Amino acid sequence: EVQLVQSGAEVKKPGESLKISCKASGFSFTNDWIAWVRQMPGRGLEWMGIIYPGDSDTRYSPSFQGQVSISADKSINTAYLQWSSLKASDTAMYYCARRGPDVVTGYAFWGQGTLVTVSS
């Protein structure tokens, strides 16, 4: 069974760093892509970026380039989304999603989401 299990909710202060995770199982982690999607409160979906854990090829949306870092550890089938200095505007739900080798098949599997709250 394909599963993406994300780390738990986080409450942080502005300026703090954070790394959230997405643990994959039930498929070949090194042959598929893992994307990250942001959803701010009451708002729509925003594509942040994507990583191919097989060789760590990573692409970012221009809106998120330099704001976050996406990485993966293929030894433990886990992808990460990281901030070095959080802002209040980073408060959102963050989802990871699996994309298969063929891009046209879309994102059929999603994590349950990680809620990040940034507040002083």
Place this chain on the structure above:
Amino acid sequence: IQLTQSPSFLSASVGDRVTITCRASQDIRNYLAWYQQKPGKAPKLLIFATSALQSGVPSRFSGSGSGTEFTLTISSLQPEDFATYYCQHLNSYTLCSFGQGTKLEIK
């Protein structure tokens, strides 16, 4: 490439046929997917490659279009279909943008 959905809000009744449109700012061939999202839940893939029905999705959902204009149709609304729907450009190389969403509400 930007995706613009219309309408942003749609009010309909159980049994209605509804259509949501997604327009792309450039030709994206058939590289389009549709998702359904209910409050507090992750999005669910309904349609990929413009018109292919994801496994397990009821056949009342269908997708069509090509190039810059795409549609999602629900042939006969069921109570569980009231949700927000998003289109997504599927891109190998860079930004895979989403439309702004269409909230489907009960009339």
